[in-house]
Amino acid sequence: MLQEADIGVGISGVEGMQAVMSSDYAIAQFRFLERLLLVHGHWCYRRISMMICYFFYKNLTFGFTLFWYEAYASFSGRPAYNDWYMSCYNVFFTSLPVIALGVFDQDVSARLCLKYPLLYQEGVQNILFSWPRILGWMSNGVLSAIIIFFFTTNSIFNQAFRKDGHAVDYEVLGVAMYSSVVWAVNCQMALSINYFTWIQHFFIWGSIALWYIFLVVYGSLPPTFSTTAYKVLVEACAPSILYWLTTLLVVVSTLLPYFLYRAFQTRFRPMYHDLIQRQRLEGSETEISSQTEVSSELPAQVEIKMQHLKANLRQRNQ
Amino acid sequence: MEVEGGNTSANDAVARKISIQSRRAKVFYQFTQQNLPACKPVLTPSWIVTTFLLMGVIFIPIGLVTLRTSHSVIEIVERYDTECIPEKFRGNKVSYIKDSTILKNCSLYLKVPKHMKAPIYIYYQLDNYYQNHRRYVKSRNDQQLLHGLKSNDTSSCQPEDSSNGLPSVPCGLIAWSLFNDTFKFIRESSELVVNRKNIAWKSDRNHKFGKQVYPFNFQNGTFIGGGSLDPSVPLSDQEDLIVWMRTAALPSFRKMYGRIEEDLDADDVIAVHLMNNYNTYSFGGKKKLVLSTSSWLGGKNDFLGVAYVFVGSSSIIISLVFMLLHVKNPSSFAGRLSFPL
Numbered sequence: 001m002l003q004e005a006d007i008g009v010g011i012s013g014v015e016g017m018q019a020v021m022s023s024d025y026a027i028a029q030f031r032f033l034e035r036l037l038l039v040h041g042h043w044c045y046r047r048i049s050m051m052i053c054y055f056f057y058k059n060l061t062f063g064f065t066l067f068w069y070e071a072y073a074s075f076s077g078r079p080a081y082n083d084w085y086m087s088c089y090n091v092f093f094t095s096l097p098v099i100a101l102g103v104f105d106q107d108v109s110a111r112l113c114l115k116y117p118l119l120y121q122e123g124v125q126n127i128l129f130s131w132p133r134i135l136g137w138m139s140n141g142v143l144s145a146i147i148i149f150f151f152t153t154n155s156i157f158n159q160a161f162r163k164d165g166h167a168v169d170y171e172v173l174g175v176a177m178y179s180s181v182v183w184a185v186n187c188q189m190a191l192s193i194n195y196f197t198w199i200q201h202f203f204i205w206g207s208i209a210l211w212y213i214f215l216v217v218y219g220s221l222p223p224t225f226s227t228t229a230y231k232v233l234v235e236a237c238a239p240s241i242l243y244w245l246t247t248l249l250v251v252v253s254t255l256l257p258y259f260l261y262r263a264f265q266t267r268f269r270p271m272y273h274d275l276i277q278r279q280r281l282e283g284s285e286t287e288i289s290s291q292t293e294v295s296s297e298l299p300a301q302v303e304i305k306m307q308h309l310k311a312n313l314r315q316r317n318q
Numbered sequence: 319m320e321v322e323g324g325n326t327s328a329n330d331a332v333a334r335k336i337s338i339q340s341r342r343a344k345v346f347y348q349f350t351q352q353n354l355p356a357c358k359p360v361l362t363p364s365w366i367v368t369t370f371l372l373m374g375v376i377f378i379p380i381g382l383v384t385l386r387t388s389h390s391v392i393e394i395v396e397r398y399d400t401e402c403i404p405e406k407f408r409g410n411k412v413s414y415i416k417d418s419t420i421l422k423n424c425s426l427y428l429k430v431p432k433h434m435k436a437p438i439y440i441y442y443q444l445d446n447y448y449q450n451h452r453r454y455v456k457s458r459n460d461q462q463l464l465h466g467l468k469s470n471d472t473s474s475c476q477p478e479d480s481s482n483g484l485p486s487v488p489c490g491l492i493a494w495s496l497f498n499d500t501f502k503f504i505r506e507s508s509e510l511v512v513n514r515k516n517i518a519w520k521s522d523r524n525h526k527f528g529k530q531v532y533p534f535n536f537q538n539g540t541f542i543g544g545g546s547l548d549p550s551v552p553l554s555d556q557e558d559l560i561v562w563m564r565t566a567a568l569p570s571f572r573k574m575y576g577r578i579e580e581d582l583d584a585d586d587v588i589a590v591h592l593m594n595n596y597n598t599y600s601f602g603g604k605k606k607l608v609l610s611t612s613s614w615l616g617g618k619n620d621f622l623g624v625a626y627v628f629v630g631s632s633s634i635i636i637s638l639v640f641m642l643l644h645v646k647n648p649s650s651f652a653g654r655l656s657f658p659l
Contacts, residue, residue, distance in 0.1 A: 072568050078452035106352065151625060158443065158572045159617025160610065165439035166519065167574060167617075170450060173567035197354040223526045224460045231521040242616050245384065249622065252373065253629050260636060263366040267644060277360045 009033065038120050039113040043106055045122070046273075049129035050192065051102040053137035058094050058185045060141030061148070065177055068149040081174045082229045084218060093182050093211045096203035097189040106195045107273045112280060119272055127271070144184055144254045151253060152177045155246045162240045171232045175215065176243055180250040182211045187255055191262070194277065363644045370637030374630045381626025384615060391618040392434050392611050395443070398426055399605040402594040411599040418542075426590040426607070434582040434611050440512065441572040442499060445604035449492075449566040457491035458563065463553060466531035481539035487531060488553065492563050494537065498545025501575060501607065502591040505582070512576040518560035527553040527560055544596060572608055 010023030011030055020026040027036060069080035079086060113119060122128060156176050161168050186204050193200060215233040223230040237243045266274045348354050359365075402424035407414035414420065448454070457478065461469040466487055472479040475489035503510040533547035533556070547556055554560075561573050582588070590607065598605055610617055 073450045073452070074448045074569070076448070076450075076452040076454075078450050078455060104352070106356075106358075109358075110352075153568065154621040155619065155625065157619055157621070158566075158568065158570050159619045160439065160572075160612050161616040163612055163614050163616065165437070165574060165577070165610075165612045165617075167441060167572040168567060169564050169571075170455075170567040171564075194358055194360070196357040196359070199354070223521075224464070227460065230525065235519065235521050240616070241614060242622070245380070245615075245622060245626075249377075249625055249629065252377070253625070256629070256633075259369075262361060263640060266361045267363055267366070267640075268647070277358070278362070281360045281362065 009036065034114065035110075038117050039110045042108070042113055042120055042123060046107055046128055047102050047105050049133075050105070051098060052129070053134055054098060054101060054189065054192065056134070057137045057141040057144075057188070058098075059090070060138055061144045061185055062089055062181055064142055064145030065149045065181060068145065069177075072153070081178050082171075082227065084226075084229070085174070085178050088214065089182075092214065093207050094185055096207050097186055097200075100200045100203040101189060101193055104195065104197065104199055105193045108276050109280075112276055116272075116276055119276065122272060140258055143257060144188075147254045148177060148180050148184060148250050151250045152180055152246060155249065156242065161242045162236075166236070171228045172236055172240075172243070174228070175232050175237050176246055179211065179243075179247050180254070183208060183247060183251045184254040187251060188258065191255060191259060363640070367637045367641050367644075370633045370640070374634035374637065377626045377630030377633065381623045381628075381630055383623075384626060385620060385623025387613045387615045388618055388620050388623055391613050392430075392432050393618045394428050394430065394609040395606055396426055396428055396590075396608075397604060397606045398424065398592065398594070399598055399603075401426070402592070412597070415594075415597040415599050422594040424592050424594050426592065428588045428590060428607075428609065430582045430584055430586040430588065433584050434609070436579050436581050437513075437612075438578040438582060439610050439612060440501065440503075440575040440578065441608040441610065442497060442501075442575050443570070443572045443604075443606040443608050444497075444598065445570045445606070446601065447566075447571070447598065447603045448569050449571060450568065454491050455565050458493065459489055460526065463488055463526060463531065463563075464528045466528055467534060478539075478543075481535060484535045486536050486538070487534040488536065488559070488563075491543070492565065493559060494543040496537075496544035496547070496559060496562050497573070498593075498595045499605065500593045500595075503578065504589040504591065505586055510578050510580065510588070513579055514557065514576040516557075517574040517576060518557045519564065522560050522564060523554050523557070527556070529554045578609075 007025065008023040009025045009027060010019035010021070011033075012020045012026055012028055025036060027033060066080050066086075070077070073080075108116075108119060127133075153173065156168050156173055158168060160166060161172060186208050190200075190204050212233065215229065218226050219229050219231045219233055220226075221230075265271075270278070402422075403411055403414055415422070457475055459469065459472045459475050459479075462472055462475075467485060472485060472489045475486075475491075478486065478491050478494045479489040480486055501512070503512060529552050531553045532551070533549045533553070536549070537543070537546040545558070547559060566573070588609075592607070594605075596605065615622075
């Protein structure tokens with residue numbers, strides 16, 4: 001009798017519902033187990049590991065910009081952004097794309113997951129949630145925060161930021177930096193996922209649009225409530241071309257390191273799902289199995305061992 | 319399913335309803351089966367090279383245009399807090415600045431490097447002045463700025479909320495530390511007219527400072543922190559105060575003082591008669607006078623242009639390197655699975 005397991009799967013059937021009642025997942029027929037494991041197991045592993053890494057990344061990016069700002073505010077504790085911006089960060093502007101990643105993302109389609117069961121080894125060997133990966137995402141967050149903070153504060157320093165000569169103040173810098181953070185974090189999501197339905201588009205671009213809508217709405221509340229955000233987008237930032245150019249520069253510069261890493265990684269050290277995606281794109285069936293010398297039926301070590309044995313047998317027969 | 323001749327409209331309506339329902343059911347089915355129509359982009363080498371090249375091609379021109387614009391802005395920056403103290407007081411600047419019996423006037427001479435087109439903006443720049451300190455920023459009362467003495471709760475302004483037993487309007491450290499150096503500009507023995515109206519944000523003037531609120535009991539205490547205000551002018555017209563109270567972001571900041579509405583020619587010498595009243599000597603702050611034209615991008619700052627050019631050229635270099643490596647290693651993913659087998 002099974003005493004211990006990571007996951008319990010029960011099959012509801014003629015013999016009753018006892019297994020189902022004490023299991024984590026219940027399926028109706030034994031043949032559904034293949035799909036549960038190879039398709040949903042793989043997807044679930046990738047989604048959860050990516051979601052956790054991304055969560056660390058986006059909060060590090062946001063938090064470290066606050067930290068660098070403190071160095072310029074004599075560590076008095078003045079936040080770089082208005083209080084309401086900070087409260088709404090994790091709720092409105094960056095939560096929906098994470099849901100798009102964690103619930104809907106598919107790196108490889110269901111049909112291909114079943115066709116290449118070796119993909120499941122990514123989960124067994126914990127490739128997508130290894131320490132180098134986690135630390136890589138965290139350092140990406142810290143690096144993004146550094147780029148965002150220093151590029152924004154150096155572009156929008158103390159000079160006039162508009163044609164009419166108004167000089168930069170706290171409100172404008174806060175909005176510029178926060179907009180860059182929201183854009184960078186959401187565009188990073190767009191770079192990380194491989195599966196775009198209307199849901200993903202709506203969540204990602206909608207979150208960015210929601211930030212601007214929020215600024216307009218919050219800025220139109222009376223100044224005793226909105227304090228430093230009063231009319232900041234409508235009056236101060238939107239007519240300023242420097243603000244938009246700075247946002248573009250900062251967002252692209254922030255995403256450049258990750259994009260560079262992804263480019264070199266998928267080209268020169270692709271992972272199994274990268275190979276499958278590329279093969280699907282190119283449409284050639286035999287390329288992947290012949291070039292990687294890995295059969296999709298047995299684990300590679302077994303295959304190599306079998307080839308050795310076959311070679312030995314052939315030699316002995318000669 | 320054949321639809322008969324008669325009752326075609328009713329049958330059509332039913333068929334349409336069924337088709338709408340079946341379409342909705344179909345979409346719902348696709349959603350629950352995670353089979354929605356999707357775009358699945360794959361990062362191929364051609365996409366990578368195209369993206370980097372596109373970034374370079376877009377960013378470098380933007381950077382060059384921005385750099386050129388920034389160079390077209392003419393700026394005169396003159397630090398005056400050290401020169402404007404007479405020689406005999408240089409040893410003890412703090413006591414000089416605090417002594418109200420000494421007249422603190424001073425003269426500077428600015429040479430205009432190139433032709434400056436009107437309007438020319440006059441700013442005062444303060445360095446090492448932490449107007450973004452949390453305790454400093456907290457020390458104001460927005461209700462009182464709008465409604466004056468009618469608002470009772472000015473506890474956030476303490477200790478600058480009252481003096482000699484009477485409440486102060488406007489209260490708080492920000493107002494109390496109002497910058498009070500003044501500047502007069504003279505070119506060839508005729509004074510340049512400085513427009514001191516409309517230097518504050520319109521929304522601040524109209525909505526944050528009351529039109530019926532007058533300064534009361536302001537700067538009357540034992541410690542003088544800065545300038546005083548004319549009690550007959552309502553707060554919404556006290557533009558210096560409004561500009562000062564919009565706190566700065568970083569320890570080095572500029573605030574608008576006024577505008578010169580005429581052109582200045584190259585090699586003009588502008589004599590500045592200023593009153594060096596404000597005490598930045600106690601904490602090692604610096605005071606600078608800035609005259610600047612403005613472009614469609616604002617003031618003079620080369621960083622944006624340089625950064626754009628840098629990012630653009632790096633992208634092009636990266637795309638060339640990538641293309642080179644890609645061409646040199648034709649199918650280097652053969653047998654190179656990145657998880658241990």
